[in-house]
Amino acid sequence: MIGRIAGLGLVVAGVLLTATIGAKADTVRLTTLEWPPYSGSLPDNGFSAIVVREAFKAMGHNVEIEVLPWQRAVHNAKEEPGVVGYFPEYPADLDGFSLSESIGESPLGLIVPAGASISDTTPAGLARLKLGVVSGYVNAKPVTEAITAGLKPEAVVDDATNIRKVAAGRIQAAEIDRYVFSYLMRNSADLQPLQGKVEFGPALESKTLHVAFNTKPEGRKWAAIFAEGLKKIDVGTLQKQHLSSAQ
Incomplete structure:
Protein backbone atom coordinates (compact mmCIF):
# COMPACT_ATOMS: atom_id res chain seq x y z
CA MET A 1 0.00 0.00 0.00
CA ILE A 2 -0.20 1.71 0.02
CA GLY A 3 3.02 2.80 -0.53
CA ARG A 4 2.00 4.22 2.78
CA ILE A 5 1.22 0.96 4.26
CA ALA A 6 4.36 -0.41 2.72
CA GLY A 7 6.34 1.35 5.39
CA LEU A 8 4.80 -0.74 8.10
CA GLY A 9 6.89 -3.73 7.06
CA LEU A 10 5.93 -5.58 10.22
CA VAL A 11 7.68 -8.93 10.27
CA VAL A 12 5.06 -11.51 11.03
CA ALA A 13 4.76 -15.12 10.04
CA GLY A 14 2.40 -15.84 7.19
CA VAL A 15 -0.99 -16.79 8.51
CA LEU A 16 -3.61 -18.39 6.34
CA LEU A 17 -7.10 -17.16 7.06
CA THR A 18 -9.84 -18.96 5.16
CA ALA A 19 -13.48 -18.05 4.84
CA THR A 20 -15.52 -21.12 4.03
CA ILE A 21 -18.57 -20.48 1.96
CA GLY A 22 -19.40 -23.78 0.35
CA ALA A 23 -17.77 -27.03 -0.66
CA LYS A 24 -18.33 -26.37 -4.37
CA ALA A 25 -17.14 -22.78 -4.31
CA ASP A 26 -13.86 -21.79 -5.91
CA THR A 27 -11.18 -20.25 -3.69
CA VAL A 28 -9.39 -17.00 -4.47
CA ARG A 29 -6.02 -16.37 -2.83
CA LEU A 30 -4.98 -12.89 -1.72
CA THR A 31 -2.28 -11.44 0.51
CA THR A 32 -2.42 -8.66 3.07
CA LEU A 33 -0.38 -7.21 5.93
CA GLU A 34 -0.72 -6.38 9.61
CA TRP A 35 -2.48 -3.00 9.48
CA PRO A 36 -5.17 -3.12 12.13
CA PRO A 37 -8.01 -2.38 12.20
CA TYR A 38 -8.07 -2.75 8.41
CA SER A 39 -6.26 -6.06 8.01
CA GLY A 40 -4.15 -8.65 9.80
CA SER A 41 -4.37 -11.42 12.37
CA LEU A 42 -7.52 -10.09 14.03
CA PRO A 43 -10.55 -12.15 15.04
CA ASP A 44 -12.38 -11.02 11.90
CA ASN A 45 -9.15 -10.37 9.96
CA GLY A 46 -9.91 -6.64 9.88
CA PHE A 47 -12.43 -4.39 8.16
CA SER A 48 -10.89 -4.58 4.69
CA ALA A 49 -10.86 -8.37 4.87
CA ILE A 50 -14.55 -8.35 5.84
CA VAL A 51 -15.41 -6.34 2.73
CA VAL A 52 -13.30 -8.58 0.49
CA ARG A 53 -14.85 -11.70 1.98
CA GLU A 54 -18.41 -10.38 1.67
CA ALA A 55 -17.94 -9.37 -1.97
CA PHE A 56 -16.63 -12.78 -2.96
CA LYS A 57 -19.27 -14.49 -0.80
CA ALA A 58 -21.93 -12.61 -2.77
CA MET A 59 -20.54 -14.33 -5.87
CA GLY A 60 -20.39 -17.75 -4.20
CA HIS A 61 -16.64 -18.01 -3.64
CA ASN A 62 -14.21 -18.65 -0.80
CA VAL A 63 -11.31 -16.38 0.12
CA GLU A 64 -7.91 -17.46 1.41
CA ILE A 65 -5.90 -14.60 2.89
CA GLU A 66 -2.22 -14.80 3.78
CA VAL A 67 -0.87 -12.22 6.23
CA LEU A 68 2.70 -11.24 5.41
CA PRO A 69 5.21 -8.42 5.84
CA TRP A 70 4.22 -5.74 3.37
CA GLN A 71 6.90 -6.16 0.72
CA ARG A 72 6.36 -9.93 0.66
CA ALA A 73 2.61 -9.44 0.43
CA VAL A 74 3.03 -7.34 -2.72
CA HIS A 75 5.72 -9.60 -4.19
CA ASN A 76 3.72 -12.79 -3.66
CA ALA A 77 0.60 -11.19 -5.11
CA LYS A 78 2.55 -10.49 -8.28
CA GLU A 79 4.83 -13.51 -8.54
CA GLU A 80 3.49 -16.50 -6.58
CA PRO A 81 1.39 -18.93 -8.64
CA GLY A 82 -2.20 -19.00 -7.50
CA VAL A 83 -2.11 -15.66 -5.67
CA VAL A 84 -4.07 -13.05 -7.61
CA GLY A 85 -3.77 -9.85 -5.58
CA TYR A 86 -3.30 -8.01 -2.30
CA PHE A 87 -5.10 -5.45 -0.18
CA PRO A 88 -5.57 -2.79 1.02
CA GLU A 89 -3.97 -0.32 -1.37
CA TYR A 90 -4.33 3.41 -1.86
CA PRO A 91 -5.03 4.86 -5.33
CA ALA A 92 -1.82 4.61 -7.36
CA ASP A 93 -0.46 3.60 -10.75
CA LEU A 94 1.02 0.18 -10.01
CA ASP A 95 3.20 -1.88 -12.31
CA GLY A 96 1.57 -5.24 -12.92
CA PHE A 97 -1.62 -4.52 -10.95
CA SER A 98 -5.04 -3.01 -11.49
CA LEU A 99 -7.17 -1.60 -8.68
CA SER A 100 -10.69 -2.59 -7.74
CA GLU A 101 -13.40 -0.11 -6.91
CA SER A 102 -13.26 1.22 -3.35
CA ILE A 103 -13.45 -1.22 -0.43
CA GLY A 104 -13.52 1.58 2.15
CA SER A 206 -9.58 10.73 3.10
CA LYS A 207 -8.13 8.18 0.70
CA THR A 208 -10.04 5.27 -0.78
CA LEU A 209 -8.81 1.71 -0.25
CA HIS A 210 -8.71 -0.98 -2.93
CA VAL A 211 -7.76 -4.53 -3.80
CA ALA A 212 -4.81 -4.65 -6.20
CA PHE A 213 -5.27 -7.57 -8.60
CA ASN A 214 -2.35 -8.69 -10.72
CA THR A 215 -2.82 -8.40 -14.46
CA LYS A 216 -2.24 -12.06 -15.25
CA PRO A 217 -5.22 -13.96 -16.70
CA GLU A 218 -6.28 -15.34 -13.30
CA GLY A 219 -5.94 -11.93 -11.72
CA ARG A 220 -8.10 -10.33 -14.39
CA LYS A 221 -10.68 -13.09 -13.99
CA TRP A 222 -10.99 -12.63 -10.24
CA ALA A 223 -10.94 -8.85 -10.55
CA ALA A 224 -14.04 -9.05 -12.74
CA ILE A 225 -15.79 -11.40 -10.31
CA PHE A 226 -14.90 -9.14 -7.40
CA ALA A 227 -16.23 -6.09 -9.23
CA GLU A 228 -19.61 -7.78 -9.57
CA GLY A 229 -19.56 -8.84 -5.92
CA LEU A 230 -18.87 -5.30 -4.74
CA LYS A 231 -22.04 -4.16 -6.48
CA LYS A 232 -24.02 -6.55 -4.29
CA ILE A 233 -22.82 -5.23 -0.91
CA ASP A 234 -22.91 -1.89 0.89
CA VAL A 235 -19.32 -0.95 1.71
CA GLY A 236 -20.32 2.26 3.47
CA THR A 237 -22.63 0.44 5.86
CA LEU A 238 -19.98 -2.19 6.58
CA GLN A 239 -17.46 0.54 7.37
CA LYS A 240 -19.87 2.22 9.79
CA GLN A 241 -20.62 -1.09 11.49
CA HIS A 242 -17.05 -2.24 11.91
CA LEU A 243 -15.03 0.97 12.30
CA SER A 244 -17.34 3.36 14.16
CA SER A 245 -16.15 1.99 17.52
CA ALA A 246 -12.52 2.56 16.53
CA GLN A 247 -12.79 6.36 16.45
Whole structure:
Protein backbone atom coordinates (compact mmCIF):
# COMPACT_ATOMS: atom_id res chain seq x y z
CA MET A 1 0.00 0.00 0.00
CA ILE A 2 -0.20 1.71 0.02
CA GLY A 3 3.02 2.80 -0.53
CA ARG A 4 2.00 4.22 2.78
CA ILE A 5 1.22 0.96 4.26
CA ALA A 6 4.36 -0.41 2.72
CA GLY A 7 6.34 1.35 5.39
CA LEU A 8 4.80 -0.74 8.10
CA GLY A 9 6.89 -3.73 7.06
CA LEU A 10 5.93 -5.58 10.22
CA VAL A 11 7.68 -8.93 10.27
CA VAL A 12 5.06 -11.51 11.03
CA ALA A 13 4.76 -15.12 10.04
CA GLY A 14 2.40 -15.84 7.19
CA VAL A 15 -0.99 -16.79 8.51
CA LEU A 16 -3.61 -18.39 6.34
CA LEU A 17 -7.10 -17.16 7.06
CA THR A 18 -9.84 -18.96 5.16
CA ALA A 19 -13.48 -18.05 4.84
CA THR A 20 -15.52 -21.12 4.03
CA ILE A 21 -18.57 -20.48 1.96
CA GLY A 22 -19.40 -23.78 0.35
CA ALA A 23 -17.77 -27.03 -0.66
CA LYS A 24 -18.33 -26.37 -4.37
CA ALA A 25 -17.14 -22.78 -4.31
CA ASP A 26 -13.86 -21.79 -5.91
CA THR A 27 -11.18 -20.25 -3.69
CA VAL A 28 -9.39 -17.00 -4.47
CA ARG A 29 -6.02 -16.37 -2.83
CA LEU A 30 -4.98 -12.89 -1.72
CA THR A 31 -2.28 -11.44 0.51
CA THR A 32 -2.42 -8.66 3.07
CA LEU A 33 -0.38 -7.21 5.93
CA GLU A 34 -0.72 -6.38 9.61
CA TRP A 35 -2.48 -3.00 9.48
CA PRO A 36 -5.17 -3.12 12.13
CA PRO A 37 -8.01 -2.38 12.20
CA TYR A 38 -8.07 -2.75 8.41
CA SER A 39 -6.26 -6.06 8.01
CA GLY A 40 -4.15 -8.65 9.80
CA SER A 41 -4.37 -11.42 12.37
CA LEU A 42 -7.52 -10.09 14.03
CA PRO A 43 -10.55 -12.15 15.04
CA ASP A 44 -12.38 -11.02 11.90
CA ASN A 45 -9.15 -10.37 9.96
CA GLY A 46 -9.91 -6.64 9.88
CA PHE A 47 -12.43 -4.39 8.16
CA SER A 48 -10.89 -4.58 4.69
CA ALA A 49 -10.86 -8.37 4.87
CA ILE A 50 -14.55 -8.35 5.84
CA VAL A 51 -15.41 -6.34 2.73
CA VAL A 52 -13.30 -8.58 0.49
CA ARG A 53 -14.85 -11.70 1.98
CA GLU A 54 -18.41 -10.38 1.67
CA ALA A 55 -17.94 -9.37 -1.97
CA PHE A 56 -16.63 -12.78 -2.96
CA LYS A 57 -19.27 -14.49 -0.80
CA ALA A 58 -21.93 -12.61 -2.77
CA MET A 59 -20.54 -14.33 -5.87
CA GLY A 60 -20.39 -17.75 -4.20
CA HIS A 61 -16.64 -18.01 -3.64
CA ASN A 62 -14.21 -18.65 -0.80
CA VAL A 63 -11.31 -16.38 0.12
CA GLU A 64 -7.91 -17.46 1.41
CA ILE A 65 -5.90 -14.60 2.89
CA GLU A 66 -2.22 -14.80 3.78
CA VAL A 67 -0.87 -12.22 6.23
CA LEU A 68 2.70 -11.24 5.41
CA PRO A 69 5.21 -8.42 5.84
CA TRP A 70 4.22 -5.74 3.37
CA GLN A 71 6.90 -6.16 0.72
CA ARG A 72 6.36 -9.93 0.66
CA ALA A 73 2.61 -9.44 0.43
CA VAL A 74 3.03 -7.34 -2.72
CA HIS A 75 5.72 -9.60 -4.19
CA ASN A 76 3.72 -12.79 -3.66
CA ALA A 77 0.60 -11.19 -5.11
CA LYS A 78 2.55 -10.49 -8.28
CA GLU A 79 4.83 -13.51 -8.54
CA GLU A 80 3.49 -16.50 -6.58
CA PRO A 81 1.39 -18.93 -8.64
CA GLY A 82 -2.20 -19.00 -7.50
CA VAL A 83 -2.11 -15.66 -5.67
CA VAL A 84 -4.07 -13.05 -7.61
CA GLY A 85 -3.77 -9.85 -5.58
CA TYR A 86 -3.30 -8.01 -2.30
CA PHE A 87 -5.10 -5.45 -0.18
CA PRO A 88 -5.57 -2.79 1.02
CA GLU A 89 -3.97 -0.32 -1.37
CA TYR A 90 -4.33 3.41 -1.86
CA PRO A 91 -5.03 4.86 -5.33
CA ALA A 92 -1.82 4.61 -7.36
CA ASP A 93 -0.46 3.60 -10.75
CA LEU A 94 1.02 0.18 -10.01
CA ASP A 95 3.20 -1.88 -12.31
CA GLY A 96 1.57 -5.24 -12.92
CA PHE A 97 -1.62 -4.52 -10.95
CA SER A 98 -5.04 -3.01 -11.49
CA LEU A 99 -7.17 -1.60 -8.68
CA SER A 100 -10.69 -2.59 -7.74
CA GLU A 101 -13.40 -0.11 -6.91
CA SER A 102 -13.26 1.22 -3.35
CA ILE A 103 -13.45 -1.22 -0.43
CA GLY A 104 -13.52 1.58 2.15
CA GLU A 105 -11.89 4.83 3.14
CA SER A 106 -8.81 5.74 5.18
CA PRO A 107 -9.03 9.14 6.92
CA LEU A 108 -5.53 10.61 7.17
CA GLY A 109 -4.64 13.44 9.50
CA LEU A 110 -2.15 14.65 12.07
CA ILE A 111 -1.63 13.61 15.66
CA VAL A 112 -0.42 16.34 18.02
CA PRO A 113 0.39 16.69 21.72
CA ALA A 114 -2.81 16.89 23.77
CA GLY A 115 -4.02 20.48 23.91
CA ALA A 116 -1.92 21.60 20.96
CA SER A 117 -3.46 22.85 17.76
CA ILE A 118 -2.38 23.23 14.16
CA SER A 119 -4.52 25.74 12.30
CA ASP A 120 -2.56 26.00 9.06
CA THR A 121 -2.61 22.71 7.16
CA THR A 122 -1.75 24.26 3.82
CA PRO A 123 1.47 22.98 2.23
CA ALA A 124 3.23 26.18 3.34
CA GLY A 125 1.96 25.76 6.90
CA LEU A 126 2.94 22.11 7.12
CA ALA A 127 6.38 22.90 5.68
CA ARG A 128 7.12 24.93 8.81
CA LEU A 129 6.46 22.01 11.15
CA LYS A 130 8.71 19.35 12.57
CA LEU A 131 6.56 16.60 11.11
CA GLY A 132 6.83 12.83 11.34
CA VAL A 133 5.89 10.36 8.61
CA VAL A 134 6.41 6.64 8.13
CA SER A 135 9.04 5.64 5.60
CA GLY A 136 7.52 4.23 2.43
CA TYR A 137 3.97 5.39 3.15
CA VAL A 138 1.92 7.24 0.56
CA ASN A 139 1.25 10.59 2.19
CA ALA A 140 -1.85 12.74 2.21
CA LYS A 141 -1.84 15.28 -0.61
CA PRO A 142 -1.10 18.30 1.65
CA VAL A 143 1.95 16.51 3.09
CA THR A 144 3.20 15.55 -0.36
CA GLU A 145 2.81 19.16 -1.49
CA ALA A 146 4.55 20.39 1.67
CA ILE A 147 7.52 18.14 0.90
CA THR A 148 7.65 19.67 -2.57
CA ALA A 149 7.56 23.09 -0.90
CA GLY A 150 10.58 22.26 1.24
CA LEU A 151 9.34 20.18 4.20
CA LYS A 152 11.94 17.68 5.36
CA PRO A 153 9.86 15.23 7.39
CA GLU A 154 11.33 12.89 9.97
CA ALA A 155 10.71 9.37 8.69
CA VAL A 156 10.39 6.39 11.03
CA VAL A 157 9.61 2.69 10.63
CA ASP A 158 6.07 2.62 12.02
CA ASP A 159 3.16 4.63 13.40
CA ALA A 160 3.81 3.62 17.00
CA THR A 161 7.23 5.28 16.88
CA ASN A 162 5.66 8.53 15.71
CA ILE A 163 3.09 8.40 18.51
CA ARG A 164 5.92 8.12 21.05
CA LYS A 165 7.83 10.99 19.43
CA VAL A 166 4.80 13.28 19.50
CA ALA A 167 4.12 12.40 23.15
CA ALA A 168 7.74 13.16 24.05
CA GLY A 169 7.70 16.51 22.24
CA ARG A 170 10.40 15.44 19.79
CA ILE A 171 8.20 16.38 16.83
CA GLN A 172 5.24 18.74 16.56
CA ALA A 173 2.96 16.39 14.67
CA ALA A 174 2.85 13.12 12.75
CA GLU A 175 0.73 11.85 9.90
CA ILE A 176 -1.46 8.80 10.60
CA ASP A 177 -4.76 7.17 9.75
CA ARG A 178 -7.44 8.03 12.33
CA TYR A 179 -8.59 4.43 12.82
CA VAL A 180 -5.04 3.10 13.05
CA PHE A 181 -4.24 5.68 15.73
CA SER A 182 -7.32 4.78 17.77
CA TYR A 183 -6.63 1.07 17.45
CA LEU A 184 -2.99 1.39 18.52
CA MET A 185 -3.82 3.56 21.51
CA ARG A 186 -6.45 1.09 22.71
CA ASN A 187 -4.65 -2.15 22.02
CA SER A 188 -0.89 -1.58 22.24
CA ALA A 189 0.38 -2.17 25.78
CA ASP A 190 3.46 -0.06 25.04
CA LEU A 191 1.29 2.94 24.18
CA GLN A 192 -1.15 2.69 27.08
CA PRO A 193 0.92 5.06 29.27
CA LEU A 194 0.55 7.72 26.56
CA GLN A 195 -3.24 7.87 26.80
CA GLY A 196 -4.24 11.51 27.13
CA LYS A 197 -0.87 12.78 25.94
CA VAL A 198 -1.50 12.56 22.19
CA GLU A 199 -4.65 13.31 20.22
CA PHE A 200 -5.86 13.20 16.66
CA GLY A 201 -5.75 16.73 15.33
CA PRO A 202 -6.62 18.19 11.94
CA ALA A 203 -7.82 15.92 9.17
CA LEU A 204 -5.85 16.11 5.93
CA GLU A 205 -7.38 13.79 3.35
CA SER A 206 -9.58 10.73 3.10
CA LYS A 207 -8.13 8.18 0.70
CA THR A 208 -10.04 5.27 -0.78
CA LEU A 209 -8.81 1.71 -0.25
CA HIS A 210 -8.71 -0.98 -2.93
CA VAL A 211 -7.76 -4.53 -3.80
CA ALA A 212 -4.81 -4.65 -6.20
CA PHE A 213 -5.27 -7.57 -8.60
CA ASN A 214 -2.35 -8.69 -10.72
CA THR A 215 -2.82 -8.40 -14.46
CA LYS A 216 -2.24 -12.06 -15.25
CA PRO A 217 -5.22 -13.96 -16.70
CA GLU A 218 -6.28 -15.34 -13.30
CA GLY A 219 -5.94 -11.93 -11.72
CA ARG A 220 -8.10 -10.33 -14.39
CA LYS A 221 -10.68 -13.09 -13.99
CA TRP A 222 -10.99 -12.63 -10.24
CA ALA A 223 -10.94 -8.85 -10.55
CA ALA A 224 -14.04 -9.05 -12.74
CA ILE A 225 -15.79 -11.40 -10.31
CA PHE A 226 -14.90 -9.14 -7.40
CA ALA A 227 -16.23 -6.09 -9.23
CA GLU A 228 -19.61 -7.78 -9.57
CA GLY A 229 -19.56 -8.84 -5.92
CA LEU A 230 -18.87 -5.30 -4.74
CA LYS A 231 -22.04 -4.16 -6.48
CA LYS A 232 -24.02 -6.55 -4.29
CA ILE A 233 -22.82 -5.23 -0.91
CA ASP A 234 -22.91 -1.89 0.89
CA VAL A 235 -19.32 -0.95 1.71
CA GLY A 236 -20.32 2.26 3.47
CA THR A 237 -22.63 0.44 5.86
CA LEU A 238 -19.98 -2.19 6.58
CA GLN A 239 -17.46 0.54 7.37
CA LYS A 240 -19.87 2.22 9.79
CA GLN A 241 -20.62 -1.09 11.49
CA HIS A 242 -17.05 -2.24 11.91
CA LEU A 243 -15.03 0.97 12.30
CA SER A 244 -17.34 3.36 14.16
CA SER A 245 -16.15 1.99 17.52
CA ALA A 246 -12.52 2.56 16.53
CA GLN A 247 -12.79 6.36 16.45
